[in-house]
Each structure stands twice: as structure tokens, then as C-alpha cells.
Amino acid sequence: MTENVAEWKKNEVSEISSKIRESDVIGIVDIEGIPARQLQEMRANLRGKADLKVSRNTLLRIALNEAGVDEEFKKYIKDQAALLFSDINSFELNRIIEENKTRAPASAGDIAPSDIEVEEGPTQLQPGPVLGDLQKAGIPAEIDGGDVVIKENKVVKEEGEEIDALLADMLSKLGIEPIEVGLELKATQEDGVIFEPEALEIDEEEYRDKVVRAYQDTLKLSIEASYPTEETIGKLIQKAKTDSVKLGYEAEVLEPDILKDIISDAKKKAGSLASSLGSDFETNENE
Amino acid sequence: MEYVYAAMLLHSAEKDITEESVKNVLDSAGVEVDESRVKALISALDGVDIEEAIESAEIAPTTAPATET
Amino acid sequence: MEYVYAAMLLHSAEKDITEESVKNVLDSAGVEVDESRVKALISALDGVDIEEAIESAEIAPTTAPATET
Amino acid sequence: MEYVYAAMLLHSAEKDITEESVKNVLDSAGVEVDESRVKALISALDGVDIEEAIESAEIAPTTAPATET
Amino acid sequence: MEYVYAAMLLHSAEKDITEESVKNVLDSAGVEVDESRVKALISALDGVDIEEAIESAEIAPTTAPATET
Amino acid sequence: MEYVYAAMLLHSAEKDITEESVKNVLDSAGVEVDESRVKALISALDGVDIEEAIESAEIAPTTAPATET
Amino acid sequence: MEYVYAAMLLHSAEKDITEESVKNVLDSAGVEVDESRVKALISALDGVDIEEAIESAEIAPTTAPATET
Incomplete structure (x- = not known):
């Protein structure tokens, strides 16, 4: 370090490194390509949950160093990086970042972040030269009853392909916003552990299933061990009753509760025998 | 089931069901x-x-659900 | 039904069903x-x-309500 | 049902079921x-x-459902 | 289940269920x-x-029709 | 159910279930x-x-009637 | 599953589920x-x-009355 190092840089580094020390969770995000206005919005959306700090990559690295963060973590600083400071755990932080992503129209040269599909159906567009442009852009459009309609679902750009100017224009005319705009989380650091975003994706459905399974298995154990709880006493009673009725029925124990079923069953059996004997016996008795 | 059938026979013949x-x-x-x-x-x-009891047989009849298959 | 009940009685007592x-x-x-x-x-x-005949009655017959699935 | 319950109690306690x-x-x-x-x-x-007898599902269900709603 | 059966027996005999x-x-x-x-x-x-509790059982799974009375 | 949950926790962590x-x-x-x-x-x-116990499907049906309250 | 069981225990004991x-x-x-x-x-x-989630479990899936035999 020379004496030429600007004072503001020193201040910036010490400000960042003290924020690093104060925060439970540090995130590194890529903000490349995010327009200033939208970055402002994101900052606002994160307020109370995380602070976003944009600075030069070199300064961020120095600050991480000074704060004593694991060397490993610094490698996630590249392109246009920014730091997130938060006290929310990495999983939730990741979720909040995902939830705050917005869609934007494509511009010429954008890369499709996922397959771009047009859907069959009417459009708001007036018939005219636009029809030819749509077709030229590979969109299956036609005139139907004075409206421009899309004939069928079609993937017009696959994930990873570049979007040309014409298609970008047509997509925006159709109101399709294929571009995802938002902070791109590169990694978080929490309690000395580094998480990459893939590790932070949580399948809530899966947890819900686990909750259900835990509940059911616990009920089963409680019933099977006949250990009564508030939740299972009713079921144990039912099981006792049901099994007793079954036994009574099977063994033809002539008790009122069971006899009813036995009679009903006897009637059914006799009835089905009667019906297999022909109409004579089906219509039966009393004459 | 013979005991029950005996009772049902008597019932259906409108006779008293006694021991x-x-x-x-x-x-x-x-x-x-x-x-x-x-x-x-x-x-x-x-x-x-x-x-x-007989009627319950006629109404909700057989069913024997689940068992199938 | 008493004729059928008589037959069922004999059947369930494992007796021959004759005139x-x-x-x-x-x-x-x-x-x-x-x-x-x-x-x-x-x-x-x-x-x-x-x-x-009896069993076929038990499985399929009448309503076979929505119990399944 | 108390007679059947008594039997079930004895059975589940693995005791002999006698008069x-x-x-x-x-x-x-x-x-x-x-x-x-x-x-x-x-x-x-x-x-x-x-x-x-308890397991043979065939039995109990026969009657039951319908009531469903 | 013997504990539960004991309770059921007492219940069905209309006796108090106490320790x-x-x-x-x-x-x-x-x-x-x-x-x-x-x-x-x-x-x-x-x-x-x-x-x-028993009745709710009767509606759903196994047992017999809710004929009770 | 917290007592049973405790047992299930210990079981799934492969620990002994003791008082x-x-x-x-x-x-x-x-x-x-x-x-x-x-x-x-x-x-x-x-x-x-x-x-x-968990696998024994036998129990599951019993659980059914959410009617409980 | 022990993590889920820990959470379920806390839930059933009406305690907050926190880290x-x-x-x-x-x-x-x-x-x-x-x-x-x-x-x-x-x-x-x-x-x-x-x-x-628990309630939905009680109504639908649990049943599995496929007990067939």
C-alpha cells in the first residue's frame, strides 16, 4: 500500500469489513446488467432483511480479507459483484432473492435464460405488416376473423440461444418478457460455511411430505404400540371396536351389534342365491 | 350361519322366533x-x-369394497 | 324367501339339500x-x-359404492 | 359387545380364552x-x-360403507 | 391393546372407566x-x-353399518 | 403426541429409546x-x-376418519 | 428424518420451531x-x-385401505 491510496478507499474498506464482521450471513451477488433504477427497487425490497453494498471488486476482496473471511469465499467475486449483509439464514436469503426477481422484455443480443415459448391463442395486435414480421421471427401467426392469432404453441428460442433484434421486438409486442432480472446469488458465507446457490434451493413440497410422513408414522406407532395420545385414542377405540366386530362377525358371535350384520349378510347371500336360481325364487315368498 | 338362517326362515314364514x-x-x-x-x-x-337388518342389506347391499382387485 | 333360507340353512350346516x-x-x-x-x-x-353364487354376490353386486380409491 | 371385548382383551394379552x-x-x-x-x-x-379373522378384510367392509356421504 | 379393550369392555357394560x-x-x-x-x-x-369415537369409525373404515340404535 | 415424536426422533437417529x-x-x-x-x-x-409397526399397512386404514375433531 | 421429528415434537408441544x-x-x-x-x-x-399438512394427511392419504390381503 502506498500513500497514494485514496482516503475514500481506506474508509470504504473499513466500512465494508466492519459490516462483514457484524453480519451473520454474507452473500456475494452478481449485479451485472441490472439497470440502476431496478437495482434501487431491489435494494428497497430487501430493506430490513439484507443490505446491498456495491463497490469495486478489489475493495470487496480486501475488505473480506481484513474481516478474516475464508480465502475460498473470495473466488466468488467476479464480474460486477456486490455484497449482501444479512442476519437471515442463507436458505431464506436465497429464497428472498429468488422471489424478488422480475421479468423484463428481451433486447437484441440477450441470451434466452430458458426456453421461450409462444402460446396458441389470440393477440392484441392489429392485422398489418406485423403479421409478416411475426412469421419472419418464427412465430406461427395468422389472421383469423380480423385478429392476429397464434396458431400453436411453439418454442421460438431455446435456453442459451441469442435473441435477435426482430424476435426481441416481436416478443415485446406480444407482451412476453423472457428475461429474468435480479440479483444473481453466487455464494453465501455463514458460520464459516460457504453455500453455493444450488445447495440453498429448498423444495418445500418435499418438506411438506416429510411432515406428513412423520405425522403418519408417529400415529401408526402410537396405534400399533397402543400407546394412547390425544390424537390416537379415538383411533384405538375404533380399532378395538372394528376388530371386535370383525371377530364377532367371522366367528358368528351372536351379540346384538354383530347379529345385525350377520342377518344382513345372510339376507344378501340368500338373495344372491335366489337370483342365481332364477326369477321364480327371486321374486319369492309370501305367495 | 345355520342359527341365523333358522331365525330368518322363521321370520320370513312369519313364525315366532323362540328357543x-x-x-x-x-x-x-x-x-x-x-x-x-x-x-x-x-x-x-x-x-x-x-x-x-334385512333392509339394510337391501339398501346398502353388498359392496364388499376394497376387497376387489 | 323361506325356501331359499331353508336351502341356505342346510348348506351352511353342510347337509345335503334334497326335497x-x-x-x-x-x-x-x-x-x-x-x-x-x-x-x-x-x-x-x-x-x-x-x-x-354367494360369493359372486359379495363381490360385485349391487351398488359397490364409491368406496374404492 | 362386552363378551367379545372380554375375548379380545384375553386374546391381546395372550391369555387363553375359556369360559x-x-x-x-x-x-x-x-x-x-x-x-x-x-x-x-x-x-x-x-x-x-x-x-x-380380524385380518380377513373381506368381512367387515362388506357391510360398512354406503353410509359414507 | 389389552388396556384399550379393558376400557371398551367397561364402556360397553356401562361401567365407569377409572384407573x-x-x-x-x-x-x-x-x-x-x-x-x-x-x-x-x-x-x-x-x-x-x-x-x-366409535361412530366415527363406523362411518369410515371397516365395521358395520351405522345401524346402531 | 410429543412423547411418541420423541421416540420417533430417537429411533430415526438410531439412538436407544429409554426413559x-x-x-x-x-x-x-x-x-x-x-x-x-x-x-x-x-x-x-x-x-x-x-x-x-410403521410399515404395517393394517393400521393406516384405521386412521382414516378424520372426523375426529 | 430426525430433523423433521425434532420440529414435529416442538410443534406438537406448541413450542416455537427455531434453529x-x-x-x-x-x-x-x-x-x-x-x-x-x-x-x-x-x-x-x-x-x-x-x-x-397434518390435516390434509388425515383426510386423504393416510387411509391406504389397500390392505387387501
Whole structure:
């Protein structure tokens, strides 16, 4: 370090490194390509949950160093990086970042972040030269009853392909916003552990299933061990009753509760025998 | 089920269902009658409306659900 | 149904179902027996597997409510 | 049902189900025991594998559902 | 299940279900009674309407038609 | 159900389920532990193969009638 | 599943499910706690309504009356 190092840089580094020390969770995000206005919005959306700090990559690295963060973590600083400071755990932080992503129209040269599909159906567009442009852009459009309609679902750009100017224009005319705009989380650091975003994706459905399974298995154990709880006493009673009725029925124990079923069953059996004997016996008795 | 069928026969013939009559019917069929089961039957029938039980068979009939397959 | 009940009684007691035995059972129940119906019953039963007839009743028949699935 | 419950209690406690034991259990519960019902129970249970009887799903369901709604 | 059956027996005989009565019944069946399980049972039964619990069973799974009365 | 949950936790962590361990777990969760319920649990689980109990489909149906309340 | 069981225990005991409380419970069970799994659990449960999940379980899936035999 020379004496030429600007004072503001020193201040910036010490400000960042003290924020690093104060925060439970540090995130590194890529903000490349995010327009200033939208970055402002994101900052606002994160307020109370995380602070976003944009600075030069070199300064961020120095600050991480000074704060004593694991060397490993610094490698996630590249392109246009920014730091997130938060006290929310990495999983939730990741979720909040995902939830705050917005869609934007494509511009010429954008890369499709996922397959771009047009859907069959009417459009708001007036018939005219636009029809030819749509077709030229590979969109299956036609005139139907004075409206421009899309004939069928079609993937017009696959994930990873570049979007040309014409298609970008047509997509925006159709109101399709294929571009995802938002902070791109590169990694978080929490309690000395580094998480990459893939590790932070949580399948809530899966947890819900686990909750259900835990509940059911616990009920089963409680019933099977006949250990009564508030939740299972009713079921144990039912099981006792049901099994007793079954036994009574099977063994033809002539008790009122069971006899009813036995009679009903006897009637059914006799009835089905009667019906297999022909109409004579089906219509039966009393004459 | 023979005890129950004896009772149902008597019921359907509109005869009284008594220990005596049930025993007679079973006897005539060559069944070795277990008196205690006859008694139990009669005593259980005391709390059962045969007509109702029969009807429940006709209404909700067989079903035997799940079992299929 | 008393003729059918008589048959079921005999069947469930594992006795032979003959004109004779059916008549006996009905008699003992105080039923005025119609010989031609007894004959008709026996002849109708000829070739019927009672067990099967009963079981087919239990599985499929009537409503077979929505219980499944 | 108390007679059947007594039997089930003994069964699930892995005790022998006899006239004696059923009577004992009912007595201790303060039930005025009807000997013929006890006899009938024992005789009905004779030769029945309780575990199997309970499991044989075929039976119970038969009647049940319909009530559903 | 013997603890539950003891309770069911008492219920069906219209007797009070208490630690005392449950223990008595189990004792009489020759069961070596675990006091804590009796307590747990009684405490779980607290506030439970057995009749209602039984009926809810009758609607759904196995048993017999809700004919009760 | 917290007592049973404690047992399931220990089971799924492959730890022994003892009065001690169950109490510890409940304690740590801030539950005011009722010793007799712990004892009852341990005694109820005695001889129960948890894996098997969970798998035994037999139970599941019983659970059905959410009617409870 | 021990992490889920820890959460369920806390839920059933009406305690807050936090990183702290889950860790405590697991610790007390002798489980070597993986902090990131605790964090994942807490964050996932943030979006899961346990009560609702349980109720939906009781009505539908549990049943599995496929017991057939």
C-alpha cells in the first residue's frame, strides 16, 4: 500500500469489513446488467432483511480479507459483484432473492435464460405488416376473423440461444418478457460455511411430505404400540371396536351389534342365491 | 350361519322366533344343536329389528369394497 | 324367501339339500309346504355352486359404492 | 359387545380364552354374566383363528360403507 | 391393546372407566398391570366420547353399518 | 403426541429409546415431562419393532376418519 | 428424518420451531447436529403450514385401505 491510496478507499474498506464482521450471513451477488433504477427497487425490497453494498471488486476482496473471511469465499467475486449483509439464514436469503426477481422484455443480443415459448391463442395486435414480421421471427401467426392469432404453441428460442433484434421486438409486442432480472446469488458465507446457490434451493413440497410422513408414522406407532395420545385414542377405540366386530362377525358371535350384520349378510347371500336360481325364487315368498 | 338362517326362515314364514322353534328347525335339518348358541341368538335378537337388518342389506347391499382387485 | 333360507340353512350346516331335507326344515318351522316349489327349488339348484353364487354376490353386486380409491 | 371385548382383551394379552377366563373378566368389570352367552361365545370361537379373522378384510367392509356421504 | 379393550369392555357394560376399574379387569385377566399405562389410558380418554369415537369409525373404515340404535 | 415424536426422533437417529433419553429430549424441547407417560411409552414400545409397526399397512386404514375433531 | 421429528415434537408441544430449539432437541438426543440442515429445515418450514399438512394427511392419504390381503 502506498500513500497514494485514496482516503475514500481506506474508509470504504473499513466500512465494508466492519459490516462483514457484524453480519451473520454474507452473500456475494452478481449485479451485472441490472439497470440502476431496478437495482434501487431491489435494494428497497430487501430493506430490513439484507443490505446491498456495491463497490469495486478489489475493495470487496480486501475488505473480506481484513474481516478474516475464508480465502475460498473470495473466488466468488467476479464480474460486477456486490455484497449482501444479512442476519437471515442463507436458505431464506436465497429464497428472498429468488422471489424478488422480475421479468423484463428481451433486447437484441440477450441470451434466452430458458426456453421461450409462444402460446396458441389470440393477440392484441392489429392485422398489418406485423403479421409478416411475426412469421419472419418464427412465430406461427395468422389472421383469423380480423385478429392476429397464434396458431400453436411453439418454442421460438431455446435456453442459451441469442435473441435477435426482430424476435426481441416481436416478443415485446406480444407482451412476453423472457428475461429474468435480479440479483444473481453466487455464494453465501455463514458460520464459516460457504453455500453455493444450488445447495440453498429448498423444495418445500418435499418438506411438506416429510411432515406428513412423520405425522403418519408417529400415529401408526402410537396405534400399533397402543400407546394412547390425544390424537390416537379415538383411533384405538375404533380399532378395538372394528376388530371386535370383525371377530364377532367371522366367528358368528351372536351379540346384538354383530347379529345385525350377520342377518344382513345372510339376507344378501340368500338373495344372491335366489337370483342365481332364477326369477321364480327371486321374486319369492309370501305367495 | 345355520342359527341365523333358522331365525330368518322363521321370520320370513312369519313364525315366532323362540328357543323352541329355532331348535326344532335346526333339529329337523340334522344339526347338532348347541343350546347356548340358541339362547344367545334369542337373547341377541331381543335387541335387533330383523326387518331393519334385512333392509339394510337391501339398501346398502353388498359392496364388499376394497376387497376387489 | 323361506325356501331359499331353508336351502341356505342346510348348506351352511353342510347337509345335503334334497326335497326331503328342505321339506323337513320347512315343516318343522310350521310352513305349509308347497311340494312343487320344493321340486322347483331342487331342480333350480341342480348345477348351481352355492358357494360361488354367494360369493359372486359379495363381490360385485349391487351398488359397490364409491368406496374404492 | 362386552363378551367379545372380554375375548379380545384375553386374546391381546395372550391369555387363553375359556369360559372361566371370560367369566372372570366380565365379573371383574361388574357385568352380570349370562352363562349361556359365555358358552355361546366360547363355542363360536372354537376353531377360529382370531388373528386371521380380524385380518380377513373381506368381512367387515362388506357391510360398512354406503353410509359414507 | 389389552388396556384399550379393558376400557371398551367397561364402556360397553356401562361401567365407569377409572384407573381402579381398568386395573381390576386387567388383573382378572391375569395381565401384569403396568400402572403407568393405565394412567396414560385414563388420561388419554379424558374428554373423549367413546360412543362418538366409535361412530366415527363406523362411518369410515371397516365395521358395520351405522345401524346402531 | 410429543412423547411418541420423541421416540420417533430417537429411533430415526438410531439412538436407544429409554426413559432417560425420552425425558432428555422432551426436557430440551421445553416440555414439562410427565414421568408416568414416559414410563407408559417405554413399556408400550417394549417388544414393538418400530420399523415394522410403521410399515404395517393394517393400521393406516384405521386412521382414516378424520372426523375426529 | 430426525430433523423433521425434532420440529414435529416442538410443534406438537406448541413450542416455537427455531434453529436454537431444533438444535437443542437434536443435541439432547445425542445427534451430531449439522447446522446447515437445521437452517434448511427452518427455512423450509417457514413456507409449510404444519397444521394444514397434518390435516390434509388425515383426510386423504393416510387411509391406504389397500390392505387387501
